[in-house]
Amino acid sequence: MTRPCIISVAITGSLPQKANNPAVPITPAEQIESTHEAFEAGATLVHLHVRNEDGSTSSDPARFAEVQEGIRKHCPGMIIQFSTGGRSGQGDERGGMLHLKPDMASLATGSVNFGSIVYANSPALIDDLAERMLKYDIKPEIEAFDLSMVFNTAKLVERGLIKAPVHLQFVTSIPNAIPANREVLEFMIKQYEKVCPGGTWTAAGIGRHQLELNKWALELGGHVRT
Template identity: 35%
Template sequence: MSAPLLITVAPTGAETSKADCPQLPTTLDELVATAISCQAAGAAMIHVHIRDAEHRPTLSLPALSETVAALRAETDLVVQLSTGGSVHDPLEDRLAVLDAAPDSCSLTMGTVNFGDDVFLNPWPFICDLYQLSQERQVVPEFELFDLGQVASLSRLLDRHGLPFGGRVHVDLVMGVPGGMPGTADALVAAVAALPPAVTSWSATGIGRSTLAVALAALSKGGHLRVGMEDVLTLARGVPVESNAQLVSRAAALAELAQRPLMTPAQARELLGVRAG
């Protein structure tokens, strides 16, 4: 049997406004309902950004803690909080995300142009966040936007050792204007450059690169991240109706690739996440 597939859903993000996309889950109730439907469709992990009462991106610690608790109460999903926030969030607020005690956190391995903005991740911040994740027993997912960040991952592991849990899981974020393109060639190059310590990897195709990246990742034995943080259309002129729709499409691709879907319990084992 082929290796099980981990599907991560990224339902909200920090870029799209509720006014432009009313179906985007921005309230806690909407996020929990989305998580329940996405687990039923085949997701095993959820990558979480939250919004305030005006639907604006926030890193409010009480709200993050409430979100983690609600997702754990209503689903079995591995709960991963974004430490990227929005491109405008201060570094100290991004470090404080770990105070909400998620199962996992994102950890971006370098600064990258993000459209017209700059997603700032200086080396000292990367090291601080990584060491804090080790101390707090939070499993990082290393977000890699280009090949230079693949090299930075090797540097980080050489300097500070393995993450909590002993597993090294990365996500190739592809197709961001300013990062590596969302192509099969770029994916193959990035996977070939991953350090030997990497135990699993997934890929995310932004916008119109979603399907190309998903198909390439499946053919290379990787895992998938999908969700409305990354794409808002199913095809040209066809808007996404829900995150569960994107998870279901990924699950259908997995069936074609003969990759059984990973359960949340299997995902915890794969990632080295601490027991609940």
């Protein structure tokens, strides 16, 4: 490992709510403080979902603005990545906060099943989000939940909608999407390096799988996420 590693933190996904886990940060103040703790512990990147007062996921630009402002103040230099994940709305709602110019934003480049739902990212939505990221000079983190999304990413680069070098996260172990399987990860990395030369990557897993994925990522030359 001679490449620098980014230690990143997702302080809250789109699903857990206070009812499941009272420690999940919901209010902007809680989210800022929780990010600050991770920053003090060494995290250099935060992946951000925001919530409504009732704990449901939101893509309210005002919420994103408040949390971003707090993190910039409390955690100087930390990379802020907004989630454009699908649980917080469709179409325009998904990218309506990108004018806030976070450093990065997530971008899923295809559709797949997630547990019991269809995680729908239509090609038109993907183009729209990628165009906004270009316009506001936001670095996308591609979220690849299945193999086709790696190839779709390369096509977005060819079409000028994503700037090379690409940064991509292999998201494993969500039921009905790609499993946490070393052979599969290695194959996806190989294809990714072929079609997106010079790209960087991380690998994510759900729950107990994250530690395993971090280990594999270190061995295979990726970045690390906590």
